[in-house]
Amino acid sequence: MDILALAPQLGSLLYTVASFILALVVIVAVHEYGHYIVGRWSGIKAEVFSLGFGPVLASRVDKHGTRWQIAALPLGGYVKFLGDADAASAGKDEAAIDALSESDRRHTMHGAPLWARFLTVLAGPVFNFVLSIAIFSTVIFWEGQPKAPLTVDQMQELPNPAITLREGDAILAVGGQPITDLASLSKVKQELPAAALVDYDVMRDGQEITVQGPHPFLPLVSQVSPRSAAYEAGLRPGDVFTQINGAPAYTFQQLVDAVEGSNGAPVALKVWRDGTDMDVTLTPKRVDEPNFDGGFTTQWRIGVVGKVFFEPATAPVGVLAALNSGVRQLWFLIEGSISGLWHMITGAISTCNMSGPVGIAEVSGAMASQGAQNFVWFIGSLSAAVGLLNLFPVPVLDGGHLAFYAYEAVAGRAPSDKVLRVLMAAGLALVLSLMVFALGNDIFCP
Structure with missing residues (x-):
């Protein structure tokens, strides 16, 4: 087996593991710090604040007598309070508590008032x-938030060279439909023709002119869902679908309709990326998605999310x-x-x-x-x-x-x-x- 051939997979695995550990460490640190700081404010003494489990890699004791440590297994963490028998604060260390004075027992998790224990755990x-x-x-x-009027701030390279819409154009209407913001653009998207080019009435350099651009919601990938057919095929944000099952694709809705109507059968797609066309065949997966009634609807999905094809100018x-x-x-x-x-x-x-x-x-x-x-x-x-x-x-x-x-x-x-x-x-x-x-x-x- 060629070891070099495994390098990309190994690199991807390490990247995934590192990302997971980073996310977990941040979340655990904040969670445990909540227990620690509210416990301290409530008069409960923390003996150990640990990120990770197992052998201790590094530690220091602060002025409050708490040992802050990093352990070898970064899959969680804990705060051990005075008098705890274990990291879960479930059992008492009877011997340690018996050795404390009455006033010092107030600073244990088990000897603190009910309100202090409740707030410390809730934190x-x-x-x-x-x-x-x-x-x-x-x-x-x-x-x-997108400012009004809706203005093109950034626009990635697209496969149609006939596009005359430019960055800085303030959009007044699309396909004859008045536009004020993204919400109004979304409302009229179904009324626009599924065509390679659509008329845009814009304000450019103080003049109102008509230019041409793609359908506002062309089949452009803005995000790829993990563990989806698209992710497994290597699709990435910025990819544009130009054909669906051999037919030209002009709108994201065409992609949605083709996938939902596939009943799980493979969908043949032509993808444009950085000036190059490539063919991919994706097999949709059934996905449970929340609906407006508070329930779930099962749909066929390939795992791509679309959006308007340009980045709108924003206001604070x-x-x-x-x-x-x-x-x-x-x-x-x-x-x-x-x-x-x-x-x-x-x-x-x-x-x-x-x-x-x-x-x-x-x-x-x-x-x-x-x-x-x-x-x-x-x-x-x-x-x-x-x-x-x-x-x-x-x-x-x-x-x-x-x-x-x-x-x-x-x-x-x-x-x-x-x-x-x-x-x-x-x-x-x-x-x-x-x-x-x-x-x-x-x-x-x-």
């Missing part, structure tokens, strides 16, 4: 949500508006995740929608390969998922601890150590079973 998921909002809001603020977005959009994006993800889980439980959609570590790692690498902004947005999305997962009332997760604290608040006493041990073992078995199931999905699901 991990909350910090994940805060990270998500910060990322989404920052990206939205950085991008800005206010900080509060960006923050509001960030919060709405977080809520959209949480709502969609809960809906998806419910539909999997009821059998309405396939359980293959649950990804394991391999699938998440592949998505990490794919998003990183499509640009820093896509990767950062992915980190925000994954952080939201981690925060939500940790709120589920399953022992060993933060939500399980919160459920125990809720019981303590109502009953006036904590569950017995024996009950806690049984529930923690059951919770651990459930979590491990789900991890194995998700890993099986990564391996066996198409």
Whole structure:
């Protein structure tokens, strides 16, 4: 076997692993820092803050007596508080607690007031949500919003040399349909002819003129979904489909119709990339997609996302508006995740929608390969998922601890150590079973 022939695959694997570890480290660090800092504010002393598990690679002790360390296996992390028997803060170190004075026991997780323990545990998921909002809001603020009138800022090279639309043109109408912004452009896209060229009324250098350009939503790839037919075929953002099953392709909707009407049969495509044509044949996969009714619709997909063919000029977005959009994006993800889980439980959609570590790692690498902004947005999305997962009332997760604290608040006493041990073992078995199931999905699901 030629070792050099394996170099590209090895490089891709390392890139995927590195991207996954980077995303995981950021998310875990923020999650655990939430536990640490709120615990400290609540008077609970942290003995160890660890990124990773296993042998310690580097460590230092700060002025508060907390040892900050980096361990060899970067697949998680933990904060060990004073008096904890383990990293999960589930059991007490009876000997250590008995050796403490009454006042010092107040600084243990098990001796602190109920409100302090509750807030300390809750802080991990909350910090994940805060990270998500910060990322989404920052990206939205950085991008800005398309200004009116809709103006061409950047335009990539396209296969039709007859295009006379230029960067800097302010679009007034397309195909005779008045245009003010992207929303109005989207509304009229179905009314425009599926042709190689469409008339654009634009303002250029103070004069209103008519020029020609492609359909606003031509079959241009803006993003490739990981683990899709398009991703496996090596398609990438910027590719333009010029033929579908031998017929000319002028709009993204033509591609959607051909794929949805394929019933899973291979679709023959001609792709234009950087002045070169190439032929690819993609076999669509069935994908469960959320719909406007809160449910899911199963569609045939090849895994490409389209958009308007030019980058519009943008105007600044206010900080509060960006923050509001960030919060709405977080809520959209949480709502969609809960809906998806419910539909999997009821059998309405396939359980293959649950990804394991391999699938998440592949998505990490794919998003990183499509640009820093896509990767950062992915980190925000994954952080939201981690925060939500940790709120589920399953022992060993933060939500399980919160459920125990809720019981303590109502009953006036904590569950017995024996009950806690049984529930923690059951919770651990459930979590491990789900991890194995998700890993099986990564391996066996198409």
